[in-house]
Amino acid sequence: MLKQGPSWFFCLWGSNPRDGKNEKTNGGIILGQAAYKWVASVEFWDCYAKWYKLWIEHTDYHGKIIEVLMAMTGPGWRVLDIGAGNGILSFPLHSQGCHVTALEPSMGMRNLLHQEAFKKRVDRLNVDDRRWEAVPCDEFLDADLILACNSLHLTEIGFEMALAKIFRTRPRNVLLITELGPPEIRVRWPCRDYTVVLTKSFDVDNSYAYHHLNEMVEHWTFIKGSPPQPDEISDLKNKIILKNGHLWIKHTSRVVMYWWKWEEMRKEL
Numbered sequence: 445m446l447k448q449g450p451s452w453f454f455c456l457w458g459s460n461p462r463d464g465k466n467e468k469t470n471g472g473i474i475l476g477q478a479a480y481k482w483v484a485s486v487e488f489w490d491c492y493a494k495w496y497k498l499w500i501e502h503t504d505y506h507g508k509i510i511e512v513l514m515a516m517t518g519p520g521w522r523v524l525d526i527g528a529g530n531g532i533l534s535f536p537l538h539s540q541g542c543h544v545t546a547l548e549p550s551m552g553m554r555n556l557l558h559q560e561a562f563k564k565r566v567d568r569l570n571v572d573d574r575r576w577e578a579v580p581c582d583e584f585l586d587a588d589l590i591l592a593c594n595s596l597h598l599t600e601i602g603f604e605m606a607l608a609k610i611f612r613t614r615p616r617n618v619l620l621i622t623e624l625g626p627p628e629i630r631v632r633w634p635c636r637d638y639t640v641v642l643t644k645s646f647d648v649d650n651s652y653a654y655h656h657l658n659e660m661v662e663h664w665t666f667i668k669g670s671p672p673q674p675d676e677i678s679d680l681k682n683k684i685i686l687k688n689g690h691l692w693i694k695h696t697s698r699v700v701m702y703w704w705k706w707e708e709m710r711k712e713l
Contacts, residue, residue, distance in 0.1 A: 484598035486550050486575075493552030495663055500530060502653035502690070505697075508646055509593065509621055510536050512701060516617075516642075517542055521588035524615075526576050527595025530556035531569070538569050542588075545570045547579065577601050581613040591619040596629075603629040611638060611704075618704040623697050631702060642703035650697040653690040657681075660691060 482488055489496075513533065517523070519541030525534045528546035530553060538544050546569060548554050554571060561569055572579075576592075577600050584590065590613060596606040603624075610618055618638065622629065654660040660680060665671050672680065685692040 484600070489550035490552035491666070493550070493556055495666065496530065496553065497556055498654070498659075498663075499652055500532060503649060503651065505648050505650055506532050506593075508644075508648065509533065509699070509701065512642070512644065512703075513537060513591075513619070514540060516703065517589060522584075522586075524584050524587050524590045526590065526592040526610075527598070528557065528571075529553050531560050533591065533593060534569060535560060535564060535566065538566060543570075545572055545584075547572045547574065547576060549573055549575045575599065576606055576609070581609065584613050584615065587613065587615040589617040589619060590615040591621070593621040594623060596620070597622070597624055604632065607631070614706070616706045618702075620702045621699060623699055625700070637707050638704040639707055640702060641705045642701065644701040646699055647696050648699050650695045652693045652695070654693075655690060657691065660684075660693070 510533065513536060517537060517540055521537075521540075521542040523534075523537050523542045523544045524547060525531075525537070525544060526547050528534050528548040531546055534544045534546040534557075546557060548557060548571065551573075554573065557571060561567070576596075590610050592606075592610070597603040599606040601609070607620065620631065622631075625631075652660075652663075654663070661672060661677065664676075664680070680693075683693050685694055
């Protein structure tokens, strides 16, 4: 359901939209438990798809991630993309000659994916509407790559169990992309069978661009659950940067990539 990291959630308002509380770490404001539950729901992403589309059309958030994918995969790879969103990572892999399954439970996000497939004239991308929790491991045994970008922490079974399930599936490669770190999540290095072959950390532009102030207020209202107060609108206006005919709320996020390779495959190379 997610190719957009959690830090965007508070880049405008800096407060928990449902319970009025913040949780802070060294990395800045992160989602509280009530907000996690809300954002993790399929219903949220069904409704949020229009705002995701607005964001993805004005950002190169995934550019460096795609560069790594293109360098480390090849034609014929069998790939599972967990929480594929609009297919921002699935389509480059498909164009590389990979056999991709895009796992996306939100109908709103799948609609965006199908729109992208139509524009790109792609008709052989497999789209699966299940959550990762509902997928039996044996369906993707020995996949060449299972990847998850900003999605595992929103599963019903939690980040650690969702990642452990990936390794139980025994893919040849695992790619995790996340903005989160301790204490929200802890990436535990598997003690056997898999070796970390790549870790990469970098800053990405995670800004939002709006066409007019009313659009920004509508976005705020959806997240907060109520219209902004006059002082909040004033704060928003103070954050606005006018550029190329758009109203920008600038924001930068730190992204970390982890790539594991199955030891048996390393022995074959």
